[in-house]
Amino acid sequence: MEIANLPIGFRFNPTDAELLYYLKKKVLSLPLPANVIPELEAFQFNPWDLPEISKQRSDFGEGGLNEKRFFFCKRKKNLMSKCSSCGYWKSSGKEKQIVAGESNHVIGMMKTFVFYQGRNMKTQWIMQEFTIAGHLKTPFLDQRLMMKVGNWVVCRLYQRVMRARNHGAAELGHSIAQTTPFIPMSPWSSSEITDISSSDLDE
């Protein structure tokens, strides 16, 4: 299924475990449930310059800042590969274990990166890098070792949402309120409902 065929309001918004499911298929070269995650060395781009290929378009705006985008990237250990022309991705916080469903199985690891513009200007851009975790039974130690496996990672890119009071749209709404007074009213008659057809909600 392609993104273009989805009804309004539906989007690819996988949980961490679902994302690792796609990654496992990719690592094992098995068919993916949907062709929705492009291959791209996402860390080499400035986040705002990333090609539109994985953008989930909508005519309804508003969701732009919350939109999440996903990429398959080749797994690299080198932190130097996390630089773009305008800045760099700096890892943030501890690596997190992803646990499958209600079991105790660790199925992957997630590392979070924040984009810094120039030398040290922290931005709102966040990249989460997921890796599959495998287990290795050791004949010598009485325990199982866990390690990252596969030559691919999957990344989730998004912008941290600002609080409403600082948000441009909210301020815009406030200025509109000054010119068009708001009157809460009881349910409207059917003839008056047609008034809303002038809004941008029209197809």
Next chain:
Amino acid sequence: MEIANLPIGFRFNPTDAELLYYLKKKVLSLPLPANVIPELEAFQFNPWDLPEISKQRSDFGEGGLNEKRFFFCKRKKNLMSKCSSCGYWKSSGKEKQIVAGESNHVIGMMKTFVFYQGRNMKTQWIMQEFTIAGHLKTPFLDQRLMMKVGNWVVCRLYQRVMRARNHGAAELGHSIAQTTPFIPMSPWSSSEITDISSSDLDE
């Protein structure tokens, strides 16, 4: 399209404007893009007792807390109707104007409610109530009045996400880390990748 036919990772996760698009169709008795929002007097239920009808199931757990659910409810002005058997929904913050796309058109209003258990125990349950906003041209005043229209509202229910450090899953992950040491390693050979098949990622 029914939810059950979607590939893994796809869900109904509309923006505010998209949700108002569904509501407008409902108010005007026009066909909806998808049969995904049930009619239910959601405010009369304890949030944890709400029927499973609008739950977007997944075999991958993990997303449970972040899951959003949607309901069409009859519009009521009466705050008393926002009580359930175990508590009540209290409005929180100012009503927010929803603006369509990049235009300045206010297409709806959003009111946020928090569920209080018993007399005053605040919970993590949040209900956002969306109403369509219409405009009325007044022959006497030199301005347009804005008002709520239609006999339906649409509600988005979710649980506020706890910070990772307080989150049960994160603590669980920590205890696992103590029993299964983690070793970051370079890309794995194909024979060793099969080790991950024991995880819960399997279909």
